Amino acid sequence: MRTRTVQFYDVHFSKTDVKVNERFELTGKFRLMEDWPDAVTPPDIVFVSSVSPGPTIARVETYLNGEPARQSFAKLELGRDYDFRMVLEGRTPGSSHIHPSISIKGSGPLVGPGQWINISGDAHSFAFPIKTMTGLQIDDLQTFGLTNAIGWHVAWLAVAAAWLLFWLVRPLFLPRWLVLQKGREDLLVSLRDTGAGIIVAAIVLGMVFGGYVRANQEYPYNVPLQSGLNKVAPRPASPADAEVKVISATYEVPGRSMRLATRITNKGSEPLSIGELTTANIRFLNQGLPAAVANVDPTYPRDLVARTGLELSSDTPINPGETRELRVEATDAVWELERLVSFLTDVDSKFGGLLLLYTPSGKRVIAEMGGPIVPVFTELK
Amino acid sequence: MAIPKRKVNPKGETVISVSGLTPKAARYSRIFDFLVVAAVVPLFAGAFHLHVMLTVGDWDMYVDWKDRQYWPLVAPISMIMFPAALQAIFWVNFRLPIGATVGATVLLITTWLGRYANWWIWTGFPFTEGVPSQVIAGALLMDMALIVLRNSLFTSIFAGFAFGFVFWPSNYSALAPFYLPVEHQGMVASLADMIGYTFPRSNMPEYLRIIERGTLRTFGSSVSWVSAAFAGFICIFMHQLWWQLGRFASQTTFLKNGDVVKSFMGMKSRRAS
Known part of the structure; x- marks a missing residue:
């Protein structure tokens, strides 16, 4: 089956030994075979990617026939050639087997020839800086936003822990079950408990909507996740010599x-x-x-x-x-x-x-x- | 083990005294409490985490799957199931309004443990790629509604809706920085998109993401609030369904043994039956 789908050729790794944070390029071409097997979904939605053992490399840029390939492409043509270029960056020290791949929706990844890339250096020195369109300079994409996210999660855990402790310090399962069997629910949940619940509910609602308003004020120019299909023309057909x-x-x-x-x-x-x-x-x-x-x-x-x-x-x-x-x-x-x-x-x-x-x-x-x-x-x- | 002091009611009755437990039995019951907690917390934590991984899956797993339409819809509808069942178990049997909070809390702790062990130590993905969602806010509102309303149907209607509705705003405050815009290769992308792109998951091509598809997009930038309201509506029914399941699962039922069963169990001779 693989002999009748994608044929990679002219695959070239610009380097096989890189340091952490050092960039290298993976380039090549592929032909989508005219005699595409019926058992494999045709390349109507395609994503150009690299295959690696986890994120040992970082992906910096990818192109298909010179077009940006951050998103997927629609309707590649059978019997035609495409060239790809990937700019990659060493991230995790060690030897990683890196392949180009063409993922086809419905079929899965069709993997090109792989090469061992030796990455040397200190894993902790890896950083991926980036600047947002709002002018914010981010030192490392690996850690940005974590403090805020974990902070909120800790805050929610703290409120939950307080509510749980409020109840867990009391006699729990066996005594409460026995009391309930005797019809004395009034001893188990008091008006004071109800009042505490109302106060906690007010705190929760304040945190939810206060936090939402604050986030909107702090980040007024947010964008939704970007998705959609790009189109790209195949390489010019060479004369059938x-x-x-x-x-x-x-x-x-x-x-x-x-x-x-x-x-x-x-x-x-x-x-x-x-x-x-x-x-x-x-x-x-x-x-x-x-x-x-x-x-x-x-x-x-x-x-x-x-x-x-x-x-x-x-x-x-x-x-x-x-x-x-x-x-x-x-x-x-x-x-x-x-x-x-x-x-x-x-x-x-x-x-x-x-x-x-x-x-x-x-x-x-x-x-x-x-x-x-x-x-x-x-x-x- | 010391028994925590309870406020004595006007008649001088306490939970322990009315329960009929002797002081020694009360002390053992406290040990029993700890044993139950030690057994139940890991059990429900594992089961709930597995349930979320299987049903919410990538929407909860990856930051670049947390879109405005499907994430606020799929995640709370699935995540209300265990809290609702636990709420029924704790309330019906013990009048403890903590079931939903227990479920949401163990889920968040287990999820972070999983992210740390599986995604950081084992596979080396950055934490930013796997920031999970939390449902503690919605779960707390469910428990608060239960203690005030003391009725499962009204809790479903008001708190079930609240659980689904507050999912989006309560998580947005934690995740807002990941939606900052960047320009990449001449195109606009959110930071979440960039994180997913930069640290490749070999077997997860971009097209697998289900980002804002279908008619809810008609509402433009308000799509998340429409999703939140719809999630709340569905959560009303999910809460009641799983409340009933939790109630059913926590029942103790005895079946009367017939002669045939007794003979199979060796409690009666076959000839006699």
Whole structure:
């Protein structure tokens, strides 16, 4: 399923070692696959986020195609690309595995490749200053307003404690129950008690509405919580310089090998060489193509780059206008490790991915591909 | 253990003397009081806290969920349940007008303990992100109404409504600073929005929040008072329902054993039955 939803690519962490309060950027792009599975809700409401083990990092700014992404977006388009940028800040010392993620309402988070970020320094030195539109300079968003909130809660607890003590110092359960059975309620609740209740009620009402009026006077320019959906246009569509048709696809279970028979048409003006097959964050590289190897960012998690690479039936570039049938083989245990073989048990046994092709001048062409896949439970001859 | 002195009424009667307890039995009854409190407080604290976590959930958990419309509506309607039941138990059986206050107090203490242990020590979220709401103000008004009115139906009508209605103003004074406006990435946000955004909850995307949706928005900036009034209206019925449940649950009922039951319990031979 994951191979047919969101394909992250060009993911880059500006730093992998940061100090507390030091900022770093997480950037990249993703393609929403055209062949979106029926079982996954389409990306009608989407939130761009980061995944971390708790708030070990602070989120400073996020963008989707350059638009502020503090709120969710409506109706992203299938088959199109988007780029994201997140400005993050180290908060809790230690190693944190940080991912970009695209949360889709109805489906949940679809997580991009994660990287270990080493955060060093003193946790207590973290502070997130901010200035309000009313001109109030706040030293730390982690603690602002707490004194007021806790103060009010302590005040309410004090009133409650006084009322409870007023009753708890008296004989309680057994004597009161016995007296009540004898019909002597007059001994249990006196007029004096009623008067005390009226006084406490007056105090409570004074605190409630006095506090409300005071809060309004102190903070006259408050705003409600902000919610709503933003809209963003996808990245401009790149010319379809390559068309990839999957003729047949098999997954050899014992060998952990995906074998594709493809028909590739070069619709561009330069020869094309297959450089990479990427799907669900794992990458199979044509290690014989320098441009493909150079395209792997040094910060990209190495465990997601298959060591065995991509095997092709022919390394010869596909000329402009040529259609060629090629066998593509991606073999690695990472299929199992990343739990990407769910098509063995799916009701919808299909796969998807991006094929990255390169021209001699280094231009990259991204082609979406996918289709039905047949598991093979015995070794292929 | 010393028995607290009670003011003697004109006939010289006290609770202890009328109860018929001997001085020794009265001393033991005081120990019994402490045992009951030690058992009941953690029990109700845990049960009430769990109930609020399950029914109010994120509205009470996070500062950036406390909107003007749903938070003042959902929270008191759910939070009146245990106080109303406790009020019935304490009043019907012991004429103690403290049940609602006990419920609200143990809830607030337990909630803060949970915030400290789970959200600060364990997961490291700042306290500002998890400032809870309190219902002590409404609970006190419920107990005060009960001692004055001494009638569950009128308590439901007046104090049930008050419980729901004062939820918004009594919490706003504690939370008002979190609604100060800031400009972030060219957009307006409240400080509460910023806190929720800055300290990410990985599995809680922004769209999960239910912020001011539906027709109550028609009332514009007065939406919170409309919600408060509506919450009060619903709380009238919730209070009476949970009062009756509390009363029912605190009854002691004996069922007469028939011959078949007695034989199952070994109290009578099967042949004899």
